[in-house]
Amino acid sequence: MNSETAVQVVNLTKKFGDHAAVNEVSFTIKRGEIFALLGPNGAGKTTIIKMLTTLLKPTSGTVRLCGYDVQKEPDRVRALFGLTGQTAAVDEALSARENLLFFARLLGLSTQAARTRAVELLQEFSLEAVADQPLETYSGGMRRRLDLAISLITRPAIIFLDEPTTGLDPRTRQQMWETIRKLVAAGATIILTTQYLEEADALAQQVAIIDHGKLVSLGTPAALKRKVNKRKLLLTVANPTQANAARRLVKAVLKEPVQRTGKQIMASLSDVNDVATVLNQLKNEGIIIANLEIKQASLDDVFFAMTADKTSKEGK
Amino acid sequence: MQNLRKHLWRLLANTRTLAYRNLLKTWHNPDQLLDVVVQPVLFMLMFSYLFGGAIAGSVHNYLPTLVPGILMQALLAAATGSGSLINEDLQQGVFQRIKALPISRLAPLLGQLVADSLRLLLAATAAIVTGYLIGWRPAAGFQWVIIVVGLDIFLGWTLSWIFVLYGLLAKRATMVESMSLMTMLILIFLSNAFVPVHTLPPLVRFLVKINPVSYVITASRTMLNHGYWSTSAWVVLLAGIVVLLLFIPLTVFVYNRKD
Ligand SMILES: Nc1ncnc2c1ncn2[C@@H]1O[C@H](COP(=O)(O)OP(=O)(O)OP(=O)(O)O)[C@@H](O)[C@H]1O
Ligand SMILES: [Mg+2]
Numbered sequence: 001m002n003s004e005t006a007v008q009v010v011n012l013t014k015k016f017g018d019h020a021a022v023n024e025v026s027f028t029i030k031r032g033e034i035f036a037l038l039g040p041n042g043a044g045k046t047t048i049i050k051m052l053t054t055l056l057k058p059t060s061g062t063v064r065l066c067g068y069d070v071q072k073e074p075d076r077v078r079a080l081f082g083l084t085g086q087t088a089a090v091d092e093a094l095s096a097r098e099n100l101l102f103f104a105r106l107l108g109l110s111t112q113a114a115r116t117r118a119v120e121l122l123q124e125f126s127l128e129a130v131a132d133q134p135l136e137t138y139s140g141g142m143r144r145r146l147d148l149a150i151s152l153i154t155r156p157a158i159i160f161l162d163e164p165t166t167g168l169d170p171r172t173r174q175q176m177w178e179t180i181r182k183l184v185a186a187g188a189t190i191i192l193t194t195q196y197l198e199e200a201d202a203l204a205q206q207v208a209i210i211d212h213g214k215l216v217s218l219g220t221p222a223a224l225k226r227k228v229n230k231r232k233l234l235l236t237v238a239n240p241t242q243a244n245a246a247r248r249l250v251k252a253v254l255k256e257p258v259q260r261t262g263k264q265i266m267a268s269l270s271d272v273n274d275v276a277t278v279l280n281q282l283k284n285e286g287i288i289i290a291n292l293e294i295k296q297a298s299l300d301d302v303f304f305a306m307t308a309d310k311t312s313k314e315g316k
Numbered sequence: 317m318q319n320l321r322k323h324l325w326r327l328l329a330n331t332r333t334l335a336y337r338n339l340l341k342t343w344h345n346p347d348q349l350l351d352v353v354v355q356p357v358l359f360m361l362m363f364s365y366l367f368g369g370a371i372a373g374s375v376h377n378y379l380p381t382l383v384p385g386i387l388m389q390a391l392l393a394a395a396t397g398s399g400s401l402i403n404e405d406l407q408q409g410v411f412q413r414i415k416a417l418p419i420s421r422l423a424p425l426l427g428q429l430v431a432d433s434l435r436l437l438l439a440a441t442a443a444i445v446t447g448y449l450i451g452w453r454p455a456a457g458f459q460w461v462i463i464v465v466g467l468d469i470f471l472g473w474t475l476s477w478i479f480v481l482y483g484l485l486a487k488r489a490t491m492v493e494s495m496s497l498m499t500m501l502i503l504i505f506l507s508n509a510f511v512p513v514h515t516l517p518p519l520v521r522f523l524v525k526i527n528p529v530s531y532v533i534t535a536s537r538t539m540l541n542h543g544y545w546s547t548s549a550w551v552v553l554l555a556g557i558v559v560l561l562l563f564i565p566l567t568v569f570v571y572n573r574k575d
């Protein structure tokens with residue numbers, strides 16, 4: 001393990017009774033990277049995060065953060081990371097400022113340093129105006145911001161974010177993305193979990209897709225998209241009576257399975273240059289098209305292709 | 317050695333911060349102190365005026381028996397509160413965050429229990445002051461009142477650890493409350509706190525005699541009324557220490573195992 005590695009997970013397994021919530025998962029995260037754990041409800045994302053942050057003892061496997069074994073040196077490891085869990089971990093009985101002061105003092109800052117850092121974070125997360133109000137009056141978004149602010153008190157090298165944008169409105173989500181990018185620019189390594197494919201696509205350098213506790217796929221968003229049937233060509237004919245003729249033609253040119261729904265025809269497209277041939281032949285046959293579209297595979301496609309039960313695959 | 321000192325220093329600092337947080341919570345939300353103070357006042361008034369005549373001939377004659385009983389009862393009631401408080405804390409997400417911090421593993425529980433000793437002190441003060449106001453005077457002098465309050469608070473504090481263990485093991489705060497209330501009622505009413513033991517049927521008398529609370533109350537009465545530190549007092553002190561030695565490691569272990 002070299003100094004460029006922030007997190008190393010080897011054959012990590014967690015069993016609750018007979019049920020393996022996490023099953024032989026391995027991955028490595030480089031320093032300064034955003035790593036996304038992507039998976040549906042109950043996939044095992046939170047369980048993985050808990051094992052990486054010393055909150056849950058693995059059934060087997062090892063986890064190292066910056067070279068320190070999570071189980072052998074939990075104290076060292078705890079000093080390395082900040083954690084924002086899936087549910088807000090703020091003290092409801094205290095104000096935002098009191099929360100920050102309390103955690104700063106626990107983390108070993110002096111009273112004066114704690115005050116200064118609290119003010120900085122309150123500013124950074126636009127919580128100054130409400131800093132001394134009881135948390136009951138906070139909105140969900142404000143609570144999440146405070147939660148994140150608390151995890152950043154000591155400017156940790158590794159930051160865990162368990163579903164940081166679930167339940168946020170689109171604008172607040174954008175702000176959260178900005179914050180995450182800023183943290184990485186400042187040198188942090190980020191491990192986040194999400195159910196949103198676009199989020200992993202927009203933020204992460206590496207995406208691990210988790211389903212039923214297993215790592216089904218690991219790679220850059222681009223590589224994952226390449227794995228799934230690449231691009232798709234979408235044609236809409238103007239006249240429904242010509243749809244079948246168009247379907248046969250596209251199939252002959254692209255040599256790929258073609259789907260037709262009403263006036264729309266869809267096929268996988270491996271070489272973009274084939275589009276010219278298709279268009280030429282359509283013109284020769286006198287088939288008029290209303291629309292043409294080339295769709296890049298989204299992470300959604302990757303996700304469904306990888307996590308769907310193998311039995312439900314469409315017959316070719 | 318260096319390492320041990322560092323750990324101890326950190327334990328103290330963390331405990332202070334966590335205790336401060338608990339006090340701050342109480343400061344924001346003082347009504348949780350209400351029953352701790354109101355209960356001993358109410359019980360002292362009701363018991364003395366309702367049963368004083370029947371049990372001891374007059375209210376005034378009953379007070380030397382009653383005050384140590386109510387004092388212990390108040391402390392037991394305050395101690396049960398620790399269990400529900402810790403359980404409430406566990407339900408909150410903040411518990412997860414505290415556990416993932418590089419702090420001493422003992423500090424979260426110790427922090428709460430240090431803050432709780434203040435509640436115990438408040439309960440004891442309420443009991444003693446009410447007793448004084450309705451005419452009770454400690455025969456052996458006030459220095460013995462301080463010693464008795466000290467011993468009783470120590471015992472209440474050790475019992476807090478047991479109630480905290482309840483709080484950690486129970487699923488819901490309401491369950492902790494009812495279990496604690498039941499334990500408290502049995503301990504206090506099946507003792508010599510309010511009634512003379514010789515009037516009881518043999519089986520009940522046996523139960524009362526083996527009840528640890530009876531020892532505390534006997535010891536308190538001896539000190540308050542006759543001014544000396546009896547064997548019962550030693551038994552109480554020793555029992556308290558044994559409970560601490562047993563329950564602190566056990567409770568800390570359970571706390572750190574929770575997820
Ligand atoms: N303490 C526990 N005891 C028993 N089973 C558990 C426990 N914690 C989690 N599980 C199970 O482990 C599986 C994975 O749960 P986990 O919370 O890690 O999923 P997740 O990917 O975070 O889901 P979500 O998107 O809903 O947060 C689930 O089947 C869950 O029921
Ligand atoms: Mg989860």
